[in-house]
Amino acid sequence: MSETTAKVRKSLARRYRQEKRFQAYGILSIGVGLLALLILFTDIIGKGHSAFFEHYIQLEISLDRDVLGVDDASDDEQLNYANFGGVIKEALRERFPGVDDRQQQRQLYALVSSGASYNLRDELKADPSLLGGTRNLWLLADDDVDLYLKTPEKKRPEARLGDQQKQWIEDLEAAGDTEKRFNASFFSHGDSREPELAGIGSAIVGSFFTMIVTLCLSFPIGVAAAIYLEEFAPRNKFTDFIEVNINNLAAVPSIIFGLLGLAIFINLFGLPRSVPLLGGLVLTLMTLPTIIITSRAAIKTVPPSVREGALALGASKMQVVLHHVLPLALPGMLTGSIIGMAQALGETAPLLLIGMVAFIVDIPGGPTDPATVLPVQIYLWADSPEQSFVAMTSAAIMVLLAFLITMNTLAVVLRKRLERRW
Amino acid sequence: MKFQMKATLVGAAAAVALASAPATAIARDTISIVGSSTVYPFATTVAERFGRSGNPTPKIESTGSGGGLKLFCQGIGTENPDITNASRRMKASEFEMCQKNGVKEITEVVVGYDGIVIANSVEGEKVDLSKRDIFLALGKEVPDPKGGEKLVPNPYKTWNEVNSDLPNTKIEVLGPPPTSGTRDAFNELAIEGGCKTFDWIAAIKKEDKSKYKSICRSIREDGAYVEAGENDNLIVQKLGSNPQALGVFGYSFLDQNRGKVQAATIEGVEPQMETIASGDYPVSRSLFFYVKKAHVGVVPGIEGYIKEFTSERAWGPDGYLVDKGMIPLPDDMRAKMAKQAQSLKSMTGKEL
Numbered sequence: 001m002s003e004t005t006a007k008v009r010k011s012l013a014r015r016y017r018q019e020k021r022f023q024a025y026g027i028l029s030i031g032v033g034l035l036a037l038l039i040l041f042t043d044i045i046g047k048g049h050s051a052f053f054e055h056y057i058q059l060e061i062s063l064d065r066d067v068l069g070v071d072d073a074s075d076d077e078q079l080n081y082a083n084f085g086g087v088i089k090e091a092l093r094e095r096f097p098g099v100d101d102r103q104q105q106r107q108l109y110a111l112v113s114s115g116a117s118y119n120l121r122d123e124l125k126a127d128p129s130l131l132g133g134t135r136n137l138w139l140l141a142d143d144d145v146d147l148y149l150k151t152p153e154k155k156r157p158e159a160r161l162g163d164q165q166k167q168w169i170e171d172l173e174a175a176g177d178t179e180k181r182f183n184a185s186f187f188s189h190g191d192s193r194e195p196e197l198a199g200i201g202s203a204i205v206g207s208f209f210t211m212i213v214t215l216c217l218s219f220p221i222g223v224a225a226a227i228y229l230e231e232f233a234p235r236n237k238f239t240d241f242i243e244v245n246i247n248n249l250a251a252v253p254s255i256i257f258g259l260l261g262l263a264i265f266i267n268l269f270g271l272p273r274s275v276p277l278l279g280g281l282v283l284t285l286m287t288l289p290t291i292i293i294t295s296r297a298a299i300k301t302v303p304p305s306v307r308e309g310a311l312a313l314g315a316s317k318m319q320v321v322l323h324h325v326l327p328l329a330l331p332g333m334l335t336g337s338i339i340g341m342a343q344a345l346g347e348t349a350p351l352l353l354i355g356m357v358a359f360i361v362d363i364p365g366g367p368t369d370p371a372t373v374l375p376v377q378i379y380l381w382a383d384s385p386e387q388s389f390v391a392m393t394s395a396a397i398m399v400l401l402a403f404l405i406t407m408n409t410l411a412v413v414l415r416k417r418l419e420r421r422w
Numbered sequence: 423m424k425f426q427m428k429a430t431l432v433g434a435a436a437a438v439a440l441a442s443a444p445a446t447a448i449a450r451d452t453i454s455i456v457g458s459s460t461v462y463p464f465a466t467t468v469a470e471r472f473g474r475s476g477n478p479t480p481k482i483e484s485t486g487s488g489g490g491l492k493l494f495c496q497g498i499g500t501e502n503p504d505i506t507n508a509s510r511r512m513k514a515s516e517f518e519m520c521q522k523n524g525v526k527e528i529t530e531v532v533v534g535y536d537g538i539v540i541a542n543s544v545e546g547e548k549v550d551l552s553k554r555d556i557f558l559a560l561g562k563e564v565p566d567p568k569g570g571e572k573l574v575p576n577p578y579k580t581w582n583e584v585n586s587d588l589p590n591t592k593i594e595v596l597g598p599p600p601t602s603g604t605r606d607a608f609n610e611l612a613i614e615g616g617c618k619t620f621d622w623i624a625a626i627k628k629e630d631k632s633k634y635k636s637i638c639r640s641i642r643e644d645g646a647y648v649e650a651g652e653n654d655n656l657i658v659q660k661l662g663s664n665p666q667a668l669g670v671f672g673y674s675f676l677d678q679n680r681g682k683v684q685a686a687t688i689e690g691v692e693p694q695m696e697t698i699a700s701g702d703y704p705v706s707r708s709l710f711f712y713v714k715k716a717h718v719g720v721v722p723g724i725e726g727y728i729k730e731f732t733s734e735r736a737w738g739p740d741g742y743l744v745d746k747g748m749i750p751l752p753d754d755m756r757a758k759m760a761k762q763a764q765s766l767k768s769m770t771g772k773e774l
Contacts, residue, residue, distance in 0.1 A: 274454075360481060385655065385747060
């Protein structure tokens with residue numbers, strides 16, 4: 001055995017150990033990352049899953065013409081001013097007779113959501129023949145009642161309700177007059193001060209318009225800039241300067257773009273505050289560097305032989321770019337854009353400064369209507385005093401995460417599908 | 423090449439300008455409201471009810487009192503807000519700024535009160551604090567415990583060192599950061615309130631106002647006071663996991679989280695709706711909103727919104743704002759305010 005071989009033999013075990021340890025570090029890092037993700041998800045899902053359901057209370061309601069003040073249920077005008085609150089109060093008094101004290105009555109009326117009268121109106125509108133009759137109807141419960149019914153038995157004594165109210169709810173529950181249903185209004189309603197009526201509908205529509213504006217501006221501008229810089233621009237100090245600045249912009253904290261938006265778009269151009277158009281413009285500034293950088297990287301992966309081949313066959317520079325480079329680089333560009341858009345979708349900081357942190361009930365009808373976006377809605381709810389908003393906040397986070405996961409998965413799938421290996 | 427680059431830039435600028443041009447001309451039919459995050463839950467409740475009765479729902483931004491007044495005073499015109507909420511009164515300097523920018527006629531409306539509570543988890547011991555205790559426990563510099571008129575960096579570590587009647591637990595208070603209006607009010611009413619009880623410190627005010635302010639409005643930074651962010655909900659949640667800590671937040675959060683947290687009595691007074699409204703509870707403040715009169719009639723619905731806010735069913739003792747934790751004004755004051763608000767009485771600037 002030569003001396004070298006002996007040396008190698010001796011160190012072999014140590015080197016194997018070293019490699020094992022090195023791999024173990026890597027696995028450990030991934031493990032830590034996954035654990036953090038798991039904790040985050042368990043916490044959010046644990047807190048938020050209950051918000052996807054809400055409780056209804058069944059009451060026997062007599063839609064009395066006199067109490068309602070309606071004689072024709074097909075007349076919308078009359079329905080809008082009808083006293084639905086009155087019939088609900090009457091139904092509650094009948095369900096729990098003997099509540100005469102004014103304070104107690106107030107507590108009793110608080111069991112049903114203030115939005116229940118709108119449910120009732122819609123119900124009557126859909127079926128005018130109900131007028132004058134008595135029906136068992138399911139009404140939306142107040143958020144405190146909902147929360148009480150969702151808390152496990154042994155934690156109930158701590159709830160924020162009077163003893164009398166708890167008794168009433170227990171009675172209703174025992175009689176089978178409470179029901180848990182899927183909370184569809186969570187997806188269709190706008191914001192509300194009443195947690196049981198609040199939803200992410202207007203925030204999703206606001207996010208949608210904002211993203212459309214961002215995509216329509218940042219994708220063409222970003223791709224055009226990338227093509228010019230990569231294919232046409234001469235290599236000189238000026239283009240180096242631009243490159244440094246683009247990389248720099250990608251690292252600038254997003255709140256700076258908000259300040260820029262405030263100074264330029266609002267103060268200089270006089271755009272209205274809180275509209276998706278403005279949000280989209282600001283987020284365009286933010287995502288542009290990301291799109292330019294990824295698009296340039298995508299163009300770089302197109303082998304020079306493709307360009308040279310086309311040039312050799314007599315194509316002009318522009319034909320080379322449009323017919324060969326762009327189609328080949330497009331999957332990479334799309335992936336980059338989707339990742340950039342996902343980033344923009346989750347962004348709150350720049351929007352704080354341009355007035356999108358706003359209470360928006362009505363669902364925006366276009367990019368120039370006041371709107372808010374999903375992450376901002378989360379921020380607003382996280383700051384609301386009502387306990388039910390804790391669950392709503394987590395539920396909204398789950399929806400946002402679902403969107404982000406979808407977009408990122410789409411990016412990966414697109415890359416896998418369309419990518420060409422050389 | 424350079425020319426091409428320039429063309430791209432010009433093109434981009436033109437695109438932006440084009441996108442912005444039509445938007446400027448849009449007349450607004452929704453009321454725009456900005457201002458305090460403390461008033462936000464109440465204003466949004468009113469806005470929502472107002473919107474349900476067939477009007478476009480007003481848009482409300484939570485910008486903080488100072489930020490709201492700044493936006494409000496920027497000028498007349500639909501790009502500026504119509505109403506701003508504030509958890510403190512407009513300052514004379516802000517009124518001047520408004521005047522300078524052409525916002526001449528402003529109506530001030532006091533809507534109710536908010537109390538600032540000091541609370542701990544229900545699992546902890548209920549405490550009674552005096553303003554002096556609060557100052558001694560949280561002030562940055564406090565009078566030397568050995569006596570004499572000398573200030574030393576706050577030496578207290580436990581509550582019973584501050585006052586032997588208090589429990590022997592570590593001083594740990596979670597509260598809002600300096601950017602918050604709640605913190606301003608807490609500093610002014612609780613810390614300064616306790617600070618003033620030392621006659622020799624109160625005497626400094628006459629000689630050197632800024633020195634007095636720096637003594638009486640500074641909170642210690644050695645970890646006993648933990649800045650827990652603007653989010654009062656977070657403070658409530660943290661108190662649940664740490665029964666020894668106290669938290670500082672608005673009354674509405676106490677109201678919504680009874681069963682989780684209990685309030686400390688201050689000077690023996692329990693923070694309750696009645697005690698805050700009567701002024702017996704020492705750490706309370708008024709809530710306001712300001713209306714730009716020039717916009718009334720231009721932006722539809724402002725009068726209706728004011729009417730809804732100042733109606734008995736909203737801000738009365740049985741109103742829906744009380745359910746949200748606002749403390750109503752006394753009856754006579756409410757009647758006076760409602761009249762003043764609905765007739766849009768302008769401020770003169772002298773009342774500030």
